[in-house]
Amino acid sequence: MKVRLPFITILLCLITISSIVNAQDFIVKGVVLEKGSNVRVALASITNLRTKTGVTSNDLGMFQLKAAIGDTLQIGKTYLNDQRILVLGRQDILIYMIRGSTTLNEVTILGSTKKQDLADIKRDFQSKGVFNGGKSSFLSAVFNPINGLYNLIGKDPKNARRFSRYADNEIKQSQIDVYFNPSIIKNNTELRGDTLEKYMIDYRPEFQKAQYWNSYDYIKYIKESSKKFIDTLGKGK
Structure with a gap:
């Protein structure tokens, strides 16, 4: 005797399976550009609003960040308007940011690094x-x-x-400096002000160790070393 499942039950199963698959984190890659000029934007902050983790774009405006389908990324840069992007799939993302209307015309953003x-x-x-x-x-x-x-x-x-x-x-x-900077540290810790400055001095990674790190290695280092730093402050009281 064949058992026929109702159509609605099958549909719910498919939706559940799809949700589980889509919820899996993956590495989303993207490029941040200024709209109108297509100039690549370096050191823009990109934050995943779900995980509260963030990175900054490199000198070529490129970034990599862990996300899942449906996550919202918030992108910020001092002289550009904030932008929010919804992650719709695993494809690379092009983010166009618009220059803020309050920026004075005589202010020139130099492209030299x-x-x-x-x-x-x-x-x-x-x-x-x-x-x-x-x-x-x-x-x-x-x-x-x-x-x-x-x-x-x-x-x-x-x-x-x-x-x-x-x-x-x-x-x-x-x-x-591309990854170990106040913007990324603030995105991934509660350190602020003088405490942040002291942490950056005391726990700045050595180049010999960090030269092969990617953004995730830096974030892992920041989270682990900042915890040690905070614990040390607590013992010193």
Whole structure:
């Protein structure tokens, strides 16, 4: 004897299964752009309103965040109007933000990054005849002996070598700043004000450890280390 389930029962089962599947978290990827100019927006804050976790976009305006279908993402940037996006599927998301009407016309948002600024200074050294960061390779010393001698004893080459060391360190620290910054820490902890500043100084990750981290590694580190930091403050009272 065949048992026929009512149509409404089958429909409810399908809806339940669909809800379970859709509720599963996955990695949503996206790009934040300024509407009208298509300029990529760096360091925009993206927060999942359901999980209360957030990240910031990188120098190319790109981000990755854990979400589920139906979640709402809130995107914010100082000079742009806040935007909310509903996650409808696993496809990549393009987010267009509109410049705020209260922004003064004379305010110019410069597109240069710290890396570009450092590159400009390096080019300035090169324009003075200082090549290879103030270091002469064997072949350059052979084919350009005057430049090789200048790189060895000149004042600018010495400054170039010093700047090269500084630039390398700044680039490494900039990589950490993309994810270890007040915006992301506030999105994932209760730290504020002086306590936040002290935490950022005491628990700033070392580049040797953080150079291979992604946004989720940083968030995990922030949550775990901030808990240790708060516990330490409690013991110090």
